[in-house]
Amino acid sequence: MLKFLLRRTLIMIPQLFILSVLIFLLAKSMPGDALTGQIGPQIDAERLIELREKAGLNDPWHEQYARWIGNVIQGDFGKSAIYQQKVTNLIGDRLGNTLLLSASILLVSYLIAIPLGIIAGRWTDSWVDKLIVWYNYLAFATPLFVFALIILFIFGFTLQWFPIGGSVDIQADKGTMDYVLSKTEHLVLPTMAGSLLATFGTIQYLRNEIIDTKIKDFVKTARSKGVPERKVYSQHIFRNSLLPIAAFLGYEITGLIGGSIFLESIFSYPGLGQLFLSSISSRDFSVVNILVLISGSAAIVGTMLSDLILSWVDPRIRVD
Secondary structure: OOOHHHHHHHHHHHHHHHHHHHHHHHHHOOOOOOOOOHHOOOOOHHHHHHHHHOOOOOOOHHHHHHHHHHHHHHOOOOOOOOOOEEHHHHHHHHHHHHHHHHHHHHHHHHHHHHHHHHHHHHHHHHHHHHHHHHHHHHHHHHOOOHHHHHHHHHHHHOOOOOOOOOOOOOOOOOHHHHHHHHHHHHHOOOOOHHHHHHHHHHHHHHHHHHHHHHHHHHHHHHHHOOOHHHHHHHHHHHHHHHHHHHHHHHHHHHHHHOHHHHHHHHHOOOOOHHHHHHHHHOOOOOHHHHHHHHHHHHHHHHHHHHHHHHHHHHHHHOOO
16 A cells, blocks of 8 residues: 555546646646736836836746745745735635535535435336436436525525525634634535535446345355345445445545635635636736646546546455
8 A cells, every 4th residue: 555655646647747837837728827817007118018028927837837836836826916915825725615616515515415316226217216316307407606696595595594605704703613603604505516516427337236235146156145234235335336436536536626616606705716717817827837737636646546546445355
């Protein structure tokens, strides 16, 4: 296991380097720069050239990249041209919200999907299975932004059961029970919208695996030995059917972190996704580069995490 971690960590170094180069080049190829959104009628052409020269925007791209990646390695992510504060502070305020939302969506989606997948797989072709399959197809076909807007309209605007924006009430004091309750209330709608549509993959994988596992030889052998049906499912079928779910857990964790842009925008939830959209529209590339680098790094780490989880769940699999 230690050898595997060391090898994967060493492989990550060139991957992250290539990723950082691609991110920087893509950002440089976009029209405009960080000064574009700050240009006003009071700034003449000479002043603009002076500002770009001072910011190093006229330097060759490889010099700009070397300067940028050198600062990143030292933990200096630069300064946001729009928010006029360090990128580390800007991201730090929102990273916790994105992680909390992602964890809530993952937990709720698994609490819904795993029981439904087990029921659909065990009682195949029953009316319950057909109902679950119908729900699964509906979740797969429904666009996230449409469903989120419906949830927001019904439970936020019409019924007014939950807040329609923000992550916490500004009047709640941090560390108090009111703060925790307010944080939870603001999580409900985006978590509901994200988790109800995120279940289709888990349900489908689990249902198919249970159906395939039910007819395998080791299950038939267990039944022929007189093992109770409850134990056949709990000890033989369910455990083996959960392996694909465990294998994709790492990918789902990182996917949620990078895929909450729509939810955070629709529900005005101050996380990394909302910051990413606003930074792109304002050409704040110092923020955009770091956010994309974080998302890409999370995907690389998620691949390794999935392998570790799969090895832990199934002792027959070893990562050496």
